[in-house]
Amino acid sequence: MGDRELPADLRRLWRRAPSPRLGRPAELDVDRVVAAAVDLADREGLDGVTLQKVAQSLGFTKMALYRHVGSKNELFELMADHATGPAPEFGEDTGWRDGVRRWAAAMRARCAEHPWLVDVPAAGPPRGPNAVSWMDALLRALRDTGLALGTQAGVLSMISGHVRNAVVLARQYAAADQAEVERDYGRALAELVDPARFPDAAALFAVSAFEPPPGNPADHDFEFGLNLILDGIAAAIAVSPQ
Structure with a gap:
């Protein structure tokens, strides 16, 4: 399968870009878009990443991003591969x-x-x-x-x-304090769990397994x-x- 037969999102993921066009180099590319999106996610979490916000951080319109990223889900995949390294x-x-x-x-x-x-x-x-x-x-x-x-x-x-x-x-x-949460959980359930009704669970709580x-x-x-x-x-x- 040649590069032209590969899905566009895979070509972008592997940076198998099409032949460069004549004229000035593009001001925006996949790497710049992904780096900006990763920086945004590191600061605001994944929910904070939108194509609009990424475009604004780069000084471009949202429509300009679609030449380099096909969708928000594709952007997430590009981001994950970049951040994983x-x-x-x-x-x-x-x-x-x-x-x-x-x-x-x-x-x-x-x-x-x-x-x-x-x-x-x-x-x-x-x-x-x-x-x-x-x-x-x-x-x-x-x-x-x-x-x-x-x-x-x-x-x-x-x-x-x-x-x-x-x-x-x-x-x-x-x-929360995980150790404290588990300790309180074990001690509380040891009081509540009836051995006649839940014999095996009661045995677990009785030996302080959650300390x-x-x-x-x-x-x-x-x-x-x-x-x-x-x-x-x-x-x-x-x-x-x-």
Whole structure:
């Protein structure tokens, strides 16, 4: 498939621009539009990003943006790929488990830099060059595990979902003291839950399972969930044909 056969939004996402026209260079391009939109999102969140606001910040009309961005949803995809950036190097000699762990931690850190990333609607699998670089990095970590490529793609989806969920929950708890919220929840429910009616739930509250561990509860929850996923991957590797 040649460049001309590619959808216009994919050409813009990969910066496969059409041949330049004769005359003066364009004053506006995709990169300028996306950089302005990302700056706006960093300051006001994704809800604060509109084509009108981006155009105003650049000194152009909204209609001028449509030559470089086809829609608001396309702008969001361009922004996400730009803000995520290329995947860092994780090293290929550390073993799959450490590689996946580093990948997840790096993606979580990138989302912490741009919290609005988790608000971008998921419109399908990764399509942009930076998103594909993160895909490639995780597949590289899993390359020698013996897992089928389809299974590796499933791991990518699961790890990405865990990171996204962890970032969302951490942001929701940020308005309150997560440790205090969990502690108060556990103590209150221990008083309210009747063992005769909810025996297993009552047993959980009776052992103070919601007393927060030392440190940042968000970090603890992230590591706990990640370790469960890594153990699941290890189990899948153990039974996969090598």
